[in-house]
Amino acid sequence: MQEHKHFFIGGQWVEPAGTGVIDVISPHTEEVIGRVPDGTNADIDRAVAAARQAFDSGPWPRMTPAERAAAVGRLSAIYAERQQTMADLVTAEMGSPALFSVFAQAAIPQMVLQYYVDLAGTYTWEDERPGMLGPVTVTREPVGVVAAIVPWNVPQFTLMLKLAPALIAGCTIVAKPSPETPLDTYLLAEWIKEAGIPDGVVNIVPAGREVGAHLVAxxxxxxxxxxxxxxxxxxxxxxxxxxxxxxTLELGGKSAAIILEDADLATTIEGFKLASLMNNGQACAAQTRILAPRSRYDEVADALAAMVGGLAVGDPADWGTEVGPLVAKRQQERVEGYIRIGQDEGAKLLVGGLDRRGQDRGWYVAPTVFGDVTNDMRIAREEIFGPVLALIAYDDEADAVKIANDSEYGLGGSVWTADVNHGIEVARQIRTGSCGVNLYSLDPNTPFGGYKNSGLGRELGPEGLAAYLEHKSIPRPA
Incomplete structure (x- = not known):
């Protein structure tokens, strides 16, 4: 069992102000695998003071972007060498299948880190503009002290979306990881110290929601x-x-995958293993509404049910596992509650349901597909955050677009077709921050975020760096 007794504040391992602890429980065994201090308001105050001191008086914001990139580059190199250690730790903490963890819980966070290291060398940090009354210098300066509050589902990825651009911008950070997944941030803190990033630039305090509210305010x-x-x-x-x-707010989603008439069904259904069921369905951008043309509805229903019913469910540390447990007992109860709701609403259970596939220990939920779903049902409108898919029939392409857009969310989406160019035309009509064609993926080079209730602002890409910068105009006489 991993046990940590300190917080990473001001570049040092410091004693907590309180006596509370957070037990980290394996979603697979339901046994305690780690323990860390439970942060208090006083710990947050100390962390913010350290970040404030580092920003107001320290070297980090006063370095050139190239100097900061060199330091963050050292962190990126350490991360690249030790990705497997990070992947294994996240799998143990929250049940992400080993194969997914290697890619999404470790490799992609490192890619994001390296992307911003590289971007620092090409980004326009200052430019000259011909103003109406004379020349103007426009500079980009760091926004200041950043509070980074991250969830448990992809803890390193979501932290890196904030940490990497904030560091390159010259900001200092107080990070609050989720109580379910604090262990990975201790490993990251060790790497940050080893990389020689100045004291106080990154501070980490695991804590619950109330302490998080104190940090926000x-x-x-x-x-x-x-x-x-x-x-x-x-x-x-x-x-x-x-x-x-x-x-910046990156929030929920209820993304729609539109299967067009000409889609190759075998390839499409295989693609849903990742696009719809990634991370045991615990992903804000998961494609959980599957829209099928009525002419192919039965064919899609049979193929989707066969794929989901055949998924390997079990120990997330096993490389053959495709779906592991959910993160916590409360999450298991929530998702199974939605399965009951779907049945009560009149949807047809095609596969899965409340039978946990023989898993009598761990917070497992059987991968589930509902058919005969209409878009007004709760299972089609509310974010379930588990391996539950809703199959919805549509009449024609215009109807598919209408159904996809009939949601309070607007985070992701996808179009599956034999004609990629036509797929792009359909994707342009979907009111979401991203919409893939024949896949769903995030690229560090491009912005990620949502329309409507899916959030405010963008992460990743140059837009993600701009979110941590203020623009200053310096005019002068002609």
Missing amino acids: HAGVDKVSFTGSTAAGRAIGAVCGQQLKRV
Whole structure:
């Protein structure tokens, strides 16, 4: 069992202000596998003070972008060498299947880190513009102290979406990991120290929601970046709006995968293993509404049920596992509650349901597909955050687009077709921040975020760096 007794604050391992602890429980064995201190408001105050000192008086914001990139590059190199250690740790913490963890819980976070290291050398940090009254210098400066609040589902990825651009911008950071997944941040803190990033630039305090609220409202924080539920995002956005504090919110989703008439069904259904069921269905951008043309509905239903019913469910550390347990007992109860809701609403259970595939230990839910779903059902409108798919029939392409857009969310989506160019035309009509053709993926080079209740702002790409910068105009006489 891993046991940590300190917080990473001001570049040092410091004693917690309180006596509370957070037990990290394996979703597979239901046994305690780690223990860390439970952060308090006093610990947050100390972390913000360290970040404030590092920003107001320390070297980090005063370095050139190239100097900061060199330091972050050292962190990226350490991360690249030790990805498997990080992947194994996240799998143990939250049940992500080993194969998915290697890619999404470790490799992609490192890719994001390296992307921003490289971007620092090509980004326009300052430019000259011919103003109406004379020349103007426009500079980009770091926004200040950043509060980074991350969820448990992809803890390193969501942290890196904030940490990497904030560091390159010259900001300092207080990170609050989720109580379910604090262990990976301790490993990252060790690497940050080894990379020689100055003291106080990154501070990490695991804590619960109430302490997170204290961090959000803290007068010493200049910007909040949050990934999590829409309900929590609304509360955070309200506080930041009241304080006129900069904020980025990456929230929920209920993404639609549109299968067009000409789609190759075998390839499409195989693609849903990742696009729809990634991370045991615990992904905000998962394609959980499957839209099928009525002319092919039965064919799609049979193929989808066969694929989902054949998925290997079990120990997430086993490389053959395709679906592991959910992160917590409460999550298992929530998802099984939605399965009951789907049955009560009149949807047809095609595969899965409340039978846990013989898993009598661990927080498992059988991968499930509902057919005969209409878009007004709760299982089609609410984010379930588990391996539950809703199959919806549509009449024609215009109807498919209408159904896809009939959602309070607008995070992701996909179009599956033999004609990629036509797929792009359909994707342009979907009101979401991203919409793939014959896949769903995120690229560090391009912005990620949502329309409507899926959030505010963008992460990744140059847009993700701009979110941590203020623009200053310096005019002068002609």
